[in-house]
Structure formats: structure tokens, C-alpha cells
Amino acid sequence: MVICGDDGLAHRLAIELDAVCGETVTVVLPSRRDEYGSGIAALHRDPHSPVELQVSARPDEQTLLAAGVERAAALALTYGDDQVNMTAALLARGLNPSIRLVIRMFHRERGRHLERLLDRAAAEATGGGADDPALDMSTTVLSDADTAVPELVAAAAVGHGHTLQVEGKVFRGVVRPAGSPVRPTDLATLAVLSGAHQDDPASQDSPETPGAEGTQLRPDTRTAYHRQFTHGRLMLEEVTHHHAPEPPARARRGPGSWLRARLAHLPWKVFLAREVIAVFGVLTAIVLALAAATALFADEHPWWKNFYLPLLDIFTMGDPATDEVVARRILQLVAGFVGLAVLPLVVAATMNATEAFRTASASHPPEDDLAGHIVLVGLGKIGTRVLAQLRTTDHKVVAVERDPHARGVALARELGVPLLLEDASSPGVLDRARIRHSRSLLVLTRDDSENLDIVMAAREANPGVRVVMRLYDDDFAATVQRTLRASYPDAPTRSRSVSALAAPAFAAAMMGRHVLGVMPVERGSLLFTVVDVAGHPELEGRSVHEAFRENEWRVLAVGSAGVGVVPAPSRDTPAGARSGGTGLDWRPVAGRVLRAGDRVVLATTRRGLDILMTGLQPHPHDRRGERDGR
Known part of the structure; x- marks a missing residue:
């Protein structure tokens, strides 16, 4: 796989594809000596990491040929300039009509047109073969805003965990300690971990329980049940519930009561x-x-x-x-x-x-008895989408925005969300948002320093509040997170850069249109894929229970293939699928028989995905399928 970029996203994407997905990667950067180039060079020097670094100012035809685009499976273009990405995508499609393209675009309408143009070019060059799922010559256009929303929502709502978005729903992988009971939101056991408890399932240095077996991906039901008392488990949990946002207070309580409440809150003083x-x-x-x-x-x-x-x-x-x-x-x-x-x-x-x-x-200040809510600071591009997604959950939200003309202000009023049109860094504003009684704080303004000021003020008012902060600089984000965790060890803090939030979605798109997301689990990884049952003897005619293959794949959801969820990260649904109204059943009964007209969402290992896509068992020494247990 080839990555061309000029900022931290290229660096983070290379790490994601190498460490999580086990792919061979070539990265094209403008310089070897800047902070991103030096990081890629360090990966290149690692004997266990097949990452190559190539230096070129622009991704012209000569650069793309030198990077091996004509024989690559996928190309990601992550430059900050839409024009550069468009030019390189057109060149790459001409050099290799079958390559998967993942393009970062800031202009949404232009990206939509480019996606259709490149897919049409691939179809013409291959005689219509671009529509064949086995070839997967897809073009996916993503933006930073789209890819950041699901993880921000999940982090604010329930805390740490890698996220997955399908049909407007957000899921996350969450670690349950040994002996903890199953919760109503748990959908399936993804893995049994090597330790009894582990906060980070992606860690490769998990504590071993004496006499314990290693990590087991996709365990059978019996194993998952018996080892739940001695081992930690990685569970798939639903974060959001797919329902329409609640109607505004005026519609719920009637015009008379709403008017009286509004007059009572007017700032006569x-x-x-x-x-x-x-x-x-x-x-x-x-x-x-x-x-x-x-x-x-x-x-x-x-x-x-x-x-x-x-x-x-x-x-x-x-x-x-x-x-x-x-x-x-x-x-x-x-x-x-x-x-x-x-x-x-x-x-x-x-x-x-x-x-x-x-x-x-x-402004529409919150009620005096509001508690357990999420305070959202910043209603710009990302803040607006986060607000819309949060309102599909059962969480209450209070929004703070100093610009009365920000794009999310109208949405907040339409949804009846308590809104403070003030500067969150000013004294008393967070108190009016009832930060002392909130469960989470999401800070999404464009100013890194202002974000940090707001978080520090919130920590003083409520030391235990869960904080999720978006920062643009990757190193600064890591430093802030370490410092806040050291200062407030009992309070959860997540500080993520835009590149860190975007990289998993770009990596999933490079894996193919059928891949919804990738989740690291200790020394391995799980892939979430969508597959049409027709033509797969491992699935067609089998019940959900019979279709399970231990350590390879498990059916998570079943829906109809006729309406069609497009199983690809896109501009509007990052790292997930467009909402096609298929009504996926995320709790299918074990005896349900899978028919040719069904479409299923699977959790698979890399080896399991290769079997499903090719129908062939990989060679036992195939490095791509087995490296580091993947």
C-alpha cells in the first residue's frame, strides 16, 4: 500500500497500516528531516516493520511509479491541498486502473464528483469490472470532520475504545474485567484477553495471568463463557441507539408552558x-x-x-x-x-x-436540576455533527458557542438543546453550563490553547469529569494527555489530534470497500467486514451458529442485501456504511438461516477475511496472514 501526504495523517496512517493491519507500506513525504519524515524513517529502520520511505516534493507521475503504484493494492492521498490530491488520483487511476483510492478532500461537492469520475474511469478501463466486489477498485473520499465524529461521540459518551460506525449507529470495543457481568448494551465477545484485566486492548504488553492461555480472537461461546471469570474480555458494545432526536421542548410541553418557561429564563437582570x-x-x-x-x-x-x-x-x-x-x-x-x-x-x-x-x-441555559449531561464546547463543522450524533443517544447535551452565527447554533435551537452563546473560557460560563454536575466535557474549538484553557478550568471545577479534547498537533495532544492524566489520575482524559482520529478510517478504506473498520487487540487485530451471503459456501444455507468459525469469523448482524448498505467509509459516514435503511439485526438468533438475499456484518481475523474473499486457505507460513498472530 502507498501513502502520499505532507502532514501527521500520513505518519499516523502508516503506523495504523503497519502495526494494526500488518500491511507492507510505502510512504511518500516531502522531507525526511521534518518531524513526520523522521518518524517514518524510524519505522523504516525497524527490522520488524516493512515500511519504506520515499522523499518527493510532489506526487507526480515519476514519484508514483517509483513508489510502486502500478502494482499496489491501495493508494491514500492525504495532502492538505485538494488540487494536489485530485491530480495525483487521476494520475494513479491511469497508471493502475484496479488500485483502490482513498482521497482526503476538504471540498465536499468536489469530492463527490471526483469519486464518481474515478469509479467510472475504473469501470471503463476494466470493462465494467469495477463493480465486481472481488476486484474492489473503489474510490473513497474522506474528510477529517467525517472521520473524527464517531470516536469523539463514543469517547464522550462511554470513554475509551475503538469505534465502528454502521448505518448511523456507533459501536466500540470495550474491555470487561474478569468476572464482570454482561451488560444490556453488549452484543458479542470479540476476544478473550491474555490478562484478567486490561484497560487498553491494543497493548502488546498485557499482564499475564498465571497459567493463563494467550489472547484468543473470535472465541466460541463455550470458551467465552468459561474464561469470563479468569480473563478480561473485549466486548462489542453499542454506543448509540438509532432513533430520531427528541422533539424540542416547545413541541413536548405545548406552546403555553414553553412560553412561560422561556419568559422565566429571559435575562431581565x-x-x-x-x-x-x-x-x-x-x-x-x-x-x-x-x-x-x-x-x-x-x-x-x-x-x-x-x-x-x-x-x-x-x-x-x-x-x-x-x-x-x-x-x-x-x-x-x-x-x-x-x-x-x-x-x-x-x-x-x-x-x-x-x-x-x-x-x-x-441563549437557552440548562435547567437548574440538570445533571449527568455532556457539555459540548464549539459548534463548528465537527461540533455540529457531534451534536447531531449525540442527540441520537440517550445522553443530555449542553452546548456552548461564542459565535451566534456558527453553523451548529441553528441545529441546537431546532433540537431544543440548552445553548449558551458565550465564550467558554470566560469566568462563570462553564458554571452556567453546570460543569460541576456533568459527566463529560467535549472541547472542539479551533484554538489549541483555548481548548487547553477550557479543560483546565473544567478540571478545577469538576476534577472527575471525563474530558475529550480535540487538538491539531499530534505531539502536543500526547503531551497534554499525559500531563492531565498525571495531574488527575482518577479522571479519564482523552486528547486526540485530528490525524489520530482520522487514521483508522483511512486505513479501513484502504483495506477495501467491504472493510468497515479495524480494531487492534494486543498482538493481533480484528476486521469488521460486510459480505453478501450469496456465493459464499461458508455462509449461504447455514444458520448463524453454523456459520461461526472459531478464531476466524463470527456473524454480528444480518440484513437484506436488496436495499443495500454501501459497505465503505464515505464522506458522510466515516469508517462505516451509508445508511441505506436495511435494518440490520444486531442480535440475530442463532438458528436464523442465512439466505442468498442476505448481507451480514462479520468480525474476522485477517486470515478469516482472506478465506472469505478468496475461498482459499492461506499457506500456514504466509507472512501477510499470520504475522504477529494476525
């Missing part, structure tokens, strides 16, 4: 601000003084006119007092000059209070 009280206090004192002077020196009117006439004079609304006594004329002139001085202050104070009232009224 802004009109009692110090400057407003001072200005109108001075105005009142002036009116009282002029009324007293009018009563003393020009008392020719009823008592109420002693207040009424000075107010008319101050606001220049009265008639000239030419026919009245001299004292009245003098007081009118004094009141006019006072009005010239005071009226600008009155207007400014009123406008400031009105603007503050309008801005604060746009």
Missing part, C-alpha cells in the same frame, strides 16, 4: 446593570431638583406639572415659556442644557442593555 442604574438615577435626581425649583420659584401650576414640565424641557418637547415668569424661563433653559448632557448617556445605556438582553435571550 441586564436592565439592572450598574451603568443603567447610575444613568437613570442621575436623570431622576435632576428631575426632582428641577421640580423642586419650579415649585419654589414658578409655582403657578398644579403640583403634577412641577414634574411634567421639567421632563418636557429635558427632552426638548415643551413649548417655549415666553409668556411665563422669568424664573420659569430660566429653569427651562437649564433643563434644556441638562438634557443635552444627559440624553446621550441615557440612549447609550439603554442600547447597551437592549443589546445585552438580545444576546442573552438567544
Whole structure:
């Protein structure tokens, strides 16, 4: 496989393909001496890592030929420039019509057109063979935002774990310690680990239980049951529930109750601000003084006119007092000059209070008794999608965004999500979001320093809150995570860079359109694939129980192949499948017989995938299928 890029995503993707997927990788980078090039060079020097490094400023035709694109299985183009990625993709399709292309694109519509164009070119070059799943000449266009959402949602909702997204649902692999009971959200046992308890299933240095056997991927039901008391287990857990977001509060409670609640939350106190009280206090004192002077020196009117006439004079609304006594004329002139001085202050104070009232009224603060919710800071591109995904779960969300025109503000109001239009780094804002009573904090703004400031403030207010923070710099993210974990050892903290979030989805796409995701498990890995039952003797005509093959694959879900989930990571569904309305059954009964019209989601080993795709048993010494137990 070939990777061409100029930032941390290329580095992270190379690690993912080598360490997790066991692939032979060639990486094309602009320089060997920058931080990413030096990291790839370190992998290249490792005798156990078949990673090659090639240096080239641009992915032109000569560079692609030198990297071996004409004989490669897949090519990932991860440059930060859409034009560079498009040009290289067109060149690669011409050099190797059967290659799988995974392209990073920031412009969504352009990526959609490019995907169709390259797939059509592959079909023409192979006489329509691009549609053959055995050849898999797919083109997949991904963006950073799409690939980050599932893992951010899972991390905020339930904590650490590699994620998988299928048909709008998000799943994760979670480690259950030895002896822990099965939970309602657990779908299947993916692996029995070598240790009794292990926080990170991807670790290669797991503690061994005395007399314990090693890690067993895809164990049979009997083994999984008996070893659950002595070994940790890697379970597939459903994070989200596929239901429509709850209707806004107005629709649930009726217009009358919603209006009363909204009026009660309006920030009337802004009109009692110090400057407003001072200005109108001075105005009142002036009116009282002029009324007293009018009563003393020009008392020719009823008592109420002693207040009424000075107010008319101050606001220049009265008639000239030419026919009245001299004292009245003098007081009118004094009141006019006072009005010239005071009226600008009155207007400014009123406008400031009105603007503050309008801005604060746009917010929808949470209820005073809200607890156990997720605080989401930042409603930009990623924040908006995270909010939409979180609202398909049972978790309550409070959103914080300082820009009233951010793209996620309208969505938050439409969904009835409590919203604070303020700067989360300002004092008191997190308290108004009830951070002390929340279970998780998601910080997704574009400023790394601001993200860190918000997290540190939240940690001071609630040391035990689960924190998930998106940072752009990979090294900075790792340093922040280590420091926060050392400072707050009992509080879960995840700090992930964009490249770290995106790499697994890109790796899954490079494995082929049938691969939904890859999950590392100690020294091995599990692949989640979607397969049409028709034409597979290992599946067709067998029950779900009979289709199971120990240490090779297990049926996780069954659906109809007629409607068609497109089993490929795409722009809109990262590392998963487009929602095609197939209604996959994630708890199929063991006796259900798989028919030719069915489509199944499988958890497989690499060896199991090779058997399913080719129908041939790999050679026992095949390095690709067996390296490091994969």
C-alpha cells in the first residue's frame, strides 16, 4: 500500500497500516528531516516493520511509479491541498486502473464528483469490472470532520475504545474485567484477553495471568463463557441507539408552558446593570431638583406639572415659556442644557442593555436540576455533527458557542438543546453550563490553547469529569494527555489530534470497500467486514451458529442485501456504511438461516477475511496472514 501526504495523517496512517493491519507500506513525504519524515524513517529502520520511505516534493507521475503504484493494492492521498490530491488520483487511476483510492478532500461537492469520475474511469478501463466486489477498485473520499465524529461521540459518551460506525449507529470495543457481568448494551465477545484485566486492548504488553492461555480472537461461546471469570474480555458494545432526536421542548410541553418557561429564563437582570442604574438615577435626581425649583420659584401650576414640565424641557418637547415668569424661563433653559448632557448617556445605556438582553435571550441555559449531561464546547463543522450524533443517544447535551452565527447554533435551537452563546473560557460560563454536575466535557474549538484553557478550568471545577479534547498537533495532544492524566489520575482524559482520529478510517478504506473498520487487540487485530451471503459456501444455507468459525469469523448482524448498505467509509459516514435503511439485526438468533438475499456484518481475523474473499486457505507460513498472530 502507498501513502502520499505532507502532514501527521500520513505518519499516523502508516503506523495504523503497519502495526494494526500488518500491511507492507510505502510512504511518500516531502522531507525526511521534518518531524513526520523522521518518524517514518524510524519505522523504516525497524527490522520488524516493512515500511519504506520515499522523499518527493510532489506526487507526480515519476514519484508514483517509483513508489510502486502500478502494482499496489491501495493508494491514500492525504495532502492538505485538494488540487494536489485530485491530480495525483487521476494520475494513479491511469497508471493502475484496479488500485483502490482513498482521497482526503476538504471540498465536499468536489469530492463527490471526483469519486464518481474515478469509479467510472475504473469501470471503463476494466470493462465494467469495477463493480465486481472481488476486484474492489473503489474510490473513497474522506474528510477529517467525517472521520473524527464517531470516536469523539463514543469517547464522550462511554470513554475509551475503538469505534465502528454502521448505518448511523456507533459501536466500540470495550474491555470487561474478569468476572464482570454482561451488560444490556453488549452484543458479542470479540476476544478473550491474555490478562484478567486490561484497560487498553491494543497493548502488546498485557499482564499475564498465571497459567493463563494467550489472547484468543473470535472465541466460541463455550470458551467465552468459561474464561469470563479468569480473563478480561473485549466486548462489542453499542454506543448509540438509532432513533430520531427528541422533539424540542416547545413541541413536548405545548406552546403555553414553553412560553412561560422561556419568559422565566429571559435575562431581565441586564436592565439592572450598574451603568443603567447610575444613568437613570442621575436623570431622576435632576428631575426632582428641577421640580423642586419650579415649585419654589414658578409655582403657578398644579403640583403634577412641577414634574411634567421639567421632563418636557429635558427632552426638548415643551413649548417655549415666553409668556411665563422669568424664573420659569430660566429653569427651562437649564433643563434644556441638562438634557443635552444627559440624553446621550441615557440612549447609550439603554442600547447597551437592549443589546445585552438580545444576546442573552438567544441563549437557552440548562435547567437548574440538570445533571449527568455532556457539555459540548464549539459548534463548528465537527461540533455540529457531534451534536447531531449525540442527540441520537440517550445522553443530555449542553452546548456552548461564542459565535451566534456558527453553523451548529441553528441545529441546537431546532433540537431544543440548552445553548449558551458565550465564550467558554470566560469566568462563570462553564458554571452556567453546570460543569460541576456533568459527566463529560467535549472541547472542539479551533484554538489549541483555548481548548487547553477550557479543560483546565473544567478540571478545577469538576476534577472527575471525563474530558475529550480535540487538538491539531499530534505531539502536543500526547503531551497534554499525559500531563492531565498525571495531574488527575482518577479522571479519564482523552486528547486526540485530528490525524489520530482520522487514521483508522483511512486505513479501513484502504483495506477495501467491504472493510468497515479495524480494531487492534494486543498482538493481533480484528476486521469488521460486510459480505453478501450469496456465493459464499461458508455462509449461504447455514444458520448463524453454523456459520461461526472459531478464531476466524463470527456473524454480528444480518440484513437484506436488496436495499443495500454501501459497505465503505464515505464522506458522510466515516469508517462505516451509508445508511441505506436495511435494518440490520444486531442480535440475530442463532438458528436464523442465512439466505442468498442476505448481507451480514462479520468480525474476522485477517486470515478469516482472506478465506472469505478468496475461498482459499492461506499457506500456514504466509507472512501477510499470520504475522504477529494476525
